[in-house]
Amino acid sequence: MPDHEPMVADAVLGELRQPVPVSATFNARVMRAIQELPHRHGRVVPLPTRSSPRRIRIAFGAVAAGVLAMFALPSSPRAHARRVQFVLVAPRARNVKVVGDFNGWDTSHAAFHAKNRGGGVWSVTAPVPVGHHRYAFLVDDTVWVADPMAPRADEDFGTPNSALLVPDQE
Amino acid sequence: MRRALRSAAGLLFLPAAAASAQRPALGAAFDPATRAAIQSIVDSARADGLPADALVNKALEGAGKHAAGPRIVGAVRMLYGELAASREALGAASRRDEVTAGAQALHAGAATPDLHALRLAAGRRPLGMPLMVLTDLMSRGVPPETAAGIMDSLVRAGARDADLVAFQRNVRLDVDRGAAPAAAATTRVRGALAALRSH
Numbered sequence: 212m213p214d215h216e217p218m219v220a221d222a223v224l225g226e227l228r229q230p231v232p233v234s235a236t237f238n239a240r241v242m243r244a245i246q247e248l249p250h251r252h253g254r255v256v257p258l259p260t261r262s263s264p265r266r267i268r269i270a271f272g273a274v275a276a277g278v279l280a281m282f283a284l285p286s287s288p289r290a291h292a293r294r295v296q297f298v299l300v301a302p303r304a305r306n307v308k309v310v311g312d313f314n315g316w317d318t319s320h321a322a323f324h325a326k327n328r329g330g331g332v333w334s335v336t337a338p339v340p341v342g343h344h345r346y347a348f349l350v351d352d353t354v355w356v357a358d359p360m361a362p363r364a365d366e367d368f369g370t371p372n373s374a375l376l377v378p379d380q381e
Numbered sequence: 382m383r384r385a386l387r388s389a390a391g392l393l394f395l396p397a398a399a400a401s402a403q404r405p406a407l408g409a410a411f412d413p414a415t416r417a418a419i420q421s422i423v424d425s426a427r428a429d430g431l432p433a434d435a436l437v438n439k440a441l442e443g444a445g446k447h448a449a450g451p452r453i454v455g456a457v458r459m460l461y462g463e464l465a466a467s468r469e470a471l472g473a474a475s476r477r478d479e480v481t482a483g484a485q486a487l488h489a490g491a492a493t494p495d496l497h498a499l500r501l502a503a504g505r506r507p508l509g510m511p512l513m514v515l516t517d518l519m520s521r522g523v524p525p526e527t528a529a530g531i532m533d534s535l536v537r538a539g540a541r542d543a544d545l546v547a548f549q550r551n552v553r554l555d556v557d558r559g560a561a562p563a564a565a566a567t568t569r570v571r572g573a574l575a576a577l578r579s580h
Contacts, residue, residue, distance in 0.1 A: 310445060312405070312434075312435075312438040312442075315405050315406075315408075315438070315441050316438065316441040316442045316444070316445035316446075317441075317445070318445065341478075342477065342478045342481075343477075343478035343481045343482045343485075343509055343513070345438070345442070345485075355446065360550075362513050362514060362516065362517035362520075362549055363516065363517045363520035363521065364485055364516060364520070365485055365488050365489065365516075367439070367442075367443070367456040367459075368442065368443055368446040368448045368452070368456070369446075369448075370446060372442075374482075374485065374513045374516065374517070376478065376482070376509045376510055376513055376542075378509075378542070
């Protein structure tokens with residue numbers, strides 16, 4: 212944008228902000244015209260008549276549910292999640308799955324099944340709750356592999372794990 | 382009125398169902414004795430206010446990796462002790478992810494005074510990432526005392542999570558290329574501290 216355009220815009224806005232002069236009897240004439248309009252009882256605000264009690268009850272129920280939910284549901288850091296990309300280079304693999312704390316170490320979660328992107332690169336992007344997690348790749352449903360790019364975690368059961376920290380804020 | 386109540390119930394239980402789906406549960410992957418033993422430990426952890434989800438996840442990991450029941454129970458029991466020690470070292474007000482990451486660090490070889498010192502050095506800074514990198518260093522062969530000293534100096538110097546991620550990546554690459562873990566870590570930390578002081 213050229214430099215002089217803001218000055219032109221300021222000048223136009225300044226002109227528009229000036230009060231518009233009206234005659235001294237303007238307000239009185241407007242109010243008189245409004246009072247002379249015919250009355251239209253029941254048509255000014257089109258409230259539903261026959262179905263309104265039911266709608267009001269449903270609306271009341273919805274609001275009550277919202278209020279109850281606010282107090283009844285526990286607040287949990289797991290409620291927040293961020294999308295995380297997992298990548299493994301495995302040229303000879305037939306399938307690659309990401310398994311960890313975030314999916315209950317359940318290999319059947321389709322959202323964590325990586326796709327072959329070509330050139331031996333497998334990846335999947337999936338929502339992971341905020342917090343500290345351990346995970347691993349399962350290659351061909353038999354071989355557990357730690358993420359070579361991620362920090363290491365424990366390996367209590369004889370196979371390596373990786374660690375992941377999903378922050379609750381950037 | 383009945384319809385209103387149904388609407389209310391639907392609105393109430395929809396998010397409740399979604400929330401419960403995110404919480405790990407033991408499920409049917411265990412024999413009765415193993416399940417009972419794990420549940421007992423999990424219940425104790427919940428009563429103590431510890432992050433019991435970590436214990437459930439540990440059990441599920443064992444089941445997913447087809448470990449025997451006694452081995453799973455042993456791992457869960459050990460983690461319970463590490464979670465308690467972690468929280469004691471880091472302080473009762475610590476975040477759940479800090480307590481969990483601290484338990485991992487203890488499991489990898491750190492000592493509780495190391496965690497306590499890290500808390501004192503960090504102040505209000507979240508310790509999830511420092512503890513995760515500490516665990517990684519020890520897992521790659523850096524001696525626990527050396528790794529703890531490195532993390533302490535980085536946290537005291539004001540290292541952010543991004544700085545720690547870069548440090549961990551550099552050490553990992555050095556070790557993968559054949560460097561001795563302790564030499565890689567102590568060399569890289571000198572560069573990281575110099576960079577932090579120059580800011």
